[in-house]
Amino acid sequence: MERAAASGVDVRLETDEEAEAGLPDPTARAAIRVVQEGLTNATKHAPGSVVRVSLHRTGDVLEVTVANGRAHGPRQRPADPAGPGYGLVGLDERVRLAGGTLRAGPDGDGFTLTACLPVDAQQAAAPSPATPPELALAGARRTLRRGLVTTFWAPTVLGVILVAMFLLRGGTL
Structure with missing residues (x-):
C-alpha cells in the first residue's frame, strides 16, 4: 500500500486493531495478494479514484475489501491487448486454497473486491469448494483438449483412411 500511495494513488485504510494479529500464514499471504491485486486493478482501470482498503475481523473470518470509485483519468491500456489478464482467476485460486472465498464485481460507479479468509489455522489449510471462476477455468481446459x-x-x-482406400483400390504410393 505504501508503494501505491507513494506513486500518487489515493489509498485509504480502515482496519480493526485485531485484524492482523495471529493470522495463519496462508491467510496472511492471501490477504496481501488481495490488496495487491485490488490496488493494481484500481490503478489500471480507475485512475484517479479513491481506493478504500479495509481489513475487518469478525469471529473466525478476516474480511479484506478493496473498493474503488469511478475513474477520474484515462484508463491504461493493458500491456498485451490480445487478451485479458488472469489476475482475478489466479487470486480466486489463492484465496480458495487458503480456505476462503472471493467476490469481485461492479459496485455502483466503481468496483469492489472482497475476500473472506479463515483466521483458524486448520480452516486455512482446507481449500474451499470450487468457485465459478475455477469452474470456468476447468471448462476452458476441456474446450482446449477438444480443440x-x-x-x-x-x-x-x-x-x-484415405491412404488405406487408395492402396485397397490398387494404387501405389
Whole structure:
C-alpha cells in the first residue's frame, strides 16, 4: 500500500486493531495478494479514484475489501491487448486454497473486491469448494483438449483412411 500511495494513488485504510494479529500464514499471504491485486486493478482501470482498503475481523473470518470509485483519468491500456489478464482467476485460486472465498464485481460507479479468509489455522489449510471462476477455468481446459483433438487427430485419422482406400483400390504410393 505504501508503494501505491507513494506513486500518487489515493489509498485509504480502515482496519480493526485485531485484524492482523495471529493470522495463519496462508491467510496472511492471501490477504496481501488481495490488496495487491485490488490496488493494481484500481490503478489500471480507475485512475484517479479513491481506493478504500479495509481489513475487518469478525469471529473466525478476516474480511479484506478493496473498493474503488469511478475513474477520474484515462484508463491504461493493458500491456498485451490480445487478451485479458488472469489476475482475478489466479487470486480466486489463492484465496480458495487458503480456505476462503472471493467476490469481485461492479459496485455502483466503481468496483469492489472482497475476500473472506479463515483466521483458524486448520480452516486455512482446507481449500474451499470450487468457485465459478475455477469452474470456468476447468471448462476452458476441456474446450482446449477438444480443440486439440479436432485440430490434430481428426485430420490424421482422415489421412490414414484415405491412404488405406487408395492402396485397397490398387494404387501405389
